[in-house]
Amino acid sequence: MLDINKIRADFPILKRQVHGKPLIYFDNGATSQTPQIVIDTIVDYYTNYNANIHRGVHTLSQEATDKYEEARIKIQQHFNAKHAYEIILTAGTTESVNIVSSGFSSLLKEGDEIIVSALEHHSNIVPWQMMCEKTGAVLRVIPMDEDGSLRLDLFDELLNNKTKLVFCNHVSNALGTINPIEAIIHRAHKFGAYVLIDGAQACPHIKADVQELDVDFYVASAHKMCGPTGVGFLYGKKELLEMLPPYQGGGEMIDTVTFEKTTYAGLPHKFEAGTPNICGGIAFGAAIDYMNAIGFKNIQDRENELLRYATEKLLNIDGLKIYGTTHKTSVISFNIENIHPYDIGSILDKLGIAVRTGHHCAQPIMDFYNIPGTVRASLSFYNTKEEIDFLIESIQKAKMMLS
Numbered sequence: 253m254l255d256i257n258k259i260r261a262d263f264p265i266l267k268r269q270v271h272g273k274p275l276i277y278f279d280n281g282a283t284s285q286t287p288q289i290v291i292d293t294i295v296d297y298y299t300n301y302n303a304n305i306h307r308g309v310h311t312l313s314q315e316a317t318d319k320y321e322e323a324r325i326k327i328q329q330h331f332n333a334k335h336a337y338e339i340i341l342t343a344g345t346t347e348s349v350n351i352v353s354s355g356f357s358s359l360l361k362e363g364d365e366i367i368v369s370a371l372e373h374h375s376n377i378v379p380w381q382m383m384c385e386k387t388g389a390v391l392r393v394i395p396m397d398e399d400g401s402l403r404l405d406l407f408d409e410l411l412n413n414k415t416k417l418v419f420c421n422h423v424s425n426a427l428g429t430i431n432p433i434e435a436i437i438h439r440a441h442k443f444g445a446y447v448l449i450d451g452a453q454a455c456p457h458i459k460a461d462v463q464e465l466d467v468d469f470y471v472a473s474a475h476k477m478c479g480p481t482g483v484g485f486l487y488g489k490k491e492l493l494e495m496l497p498p499y500q501g502g503g504e505m506i507d508t509v510t511f512e513k514t515t516y517a518g519l520p521h522k523f524e525a526g527t528p529n530i531c532g533g534i535a536f537g538a539a540i541d542y543m544n545a546i547g548f549k550n551i552q553d554r555e556n557e558l559l560r561y562a563t564e565k566l567l568n569i570d571g572l573k574i575y576g577t578t579h580k581t582s583v584i585s586f587n588i589e590n591i592h593p594y595d596i597g598s599i600l601d602k603l604g605i606a607v608r609t610g611h612h613c614a615q616p617i618m619d620f621y622n623i624p625g626t627v628r629a630s631l632s633f634y635n636t637k638e639e640i641d642f643l644i645e646s647i648q649k650a651k652m653m654l655s
């Protein structure tokens with residue numbers, strides 16, 4: 253059992269008020285809140301050892317380099333990559349996907365096929381469309397079902413010997429669906445296709461094991477799992493990262509440079525041109541430690557309980573429809589008949605409740621349901637049943653005001 257009061261005390265922001273009301277933060281899918289230990293790590297970096305890494309012989313630079321490389325190892329161990337150099341530190345999920353898509357732009361040819369799922373975030377659609385425009389490869393889509401699950405039966409029909417890459421999120425940001433990535437990876441590999449899994453929404457809830465999954469690429473952002481914004485990682489199998497060309501040219505990604513020819517550094521530096529988000533990377537490591545100290549089993553149990561509780565109460569509200577009713581994480585996307593999600597979100601904000609409204613950067617899902625968007629309450633382990641009760645009360649209030 254988690255001591256929720258103790259856990260909540262770790263998050264200073266949860267003490268603040270919004271419009272004179274205690275903050276209730278249900279927008280964890282957009283970004284999670286930051287525990288004091290991660291904030292302290294950031295302050296410690298800038299207070300005590302702020303320096304550029306991999307470049308200086310001086311003490312500060314070596315201390316910063318050691319801490320940054322320690323963070324890489326924490327990420328490696330957490331996601332069980334075989335080698336630390338298979339973890340490329342990036343600006344986040346979006347950049348990680350773009351590193352892979354831009355790399356494959358020079359490897360694919362006209363007529364090749366790639367497959368994405370209907371549940372993708374725009375950051376796992378647009379880069380592949382750009383790649384298709386450059387290469388002449390064809391984009392295919394695994395359709396979704398009314399309950400927010402993927403049609404795996406139709407995935408089988410899309411796969412063939414021309415399929416080179418398959419992309420899918422581990423968890424849908426708009427609906428919370430936990431996708432059957434094990435089956436997707438296994439079936440894609442039978443056709444020799446590589447698989448990239450977008451773990452942005454899974455990482456706060458599920459500890460993925462990249463070796464057990466046998467996934468080719470796995471990407472995520474620190475800010476979804478109690479870390480800072482602007483940092484994330486790309487995991488790739490060694491031989492695949494070696495096969496891809498560098499994403500950006502610049503300092504630290506080279507072996508030798510002359511005006512005639514440049515040779516590139518080995519992994520992971522080949523993909524880490526320029527000064528990285530050093531502090532962010534180190535704080536990402538602290539966030540992983542924090543979440544592991546709570547324990548992912550505890551996190552899942554707590555969030556599943558909150559999900560059950562909130563779902564039951566929400567469904568008692570007349571005219572409320574939840575989108576995504578299959579196996580899922582603690583994300584509840586809903587609408588109330590004849591009321592625009594934006595209007596509900598605005599009233600909830602006045603009452604101190606943060607939810608996200610709109611298409612959630614997943615417009616094809618909204619098109620599937622033929623709606624402009626939803627209200628999304630994404631719950632975290634630090635939320636409480638009392639907060640959910642207040643959400644329900646506030647939705648009722650909003651409904652009365654808007655009907």
Ligand code: C6P
Nearest residue numbers: 281282344345346373375425452473613
């Ligand atoms: N989703 C949400 O409110 P970045 O912005 O690069 O850290 O992550 C992009 C991203 C990629 N994939 C998925 C599944 C995501 O959920 C996100 C970010 C946030 O749902 C902000 S749009």
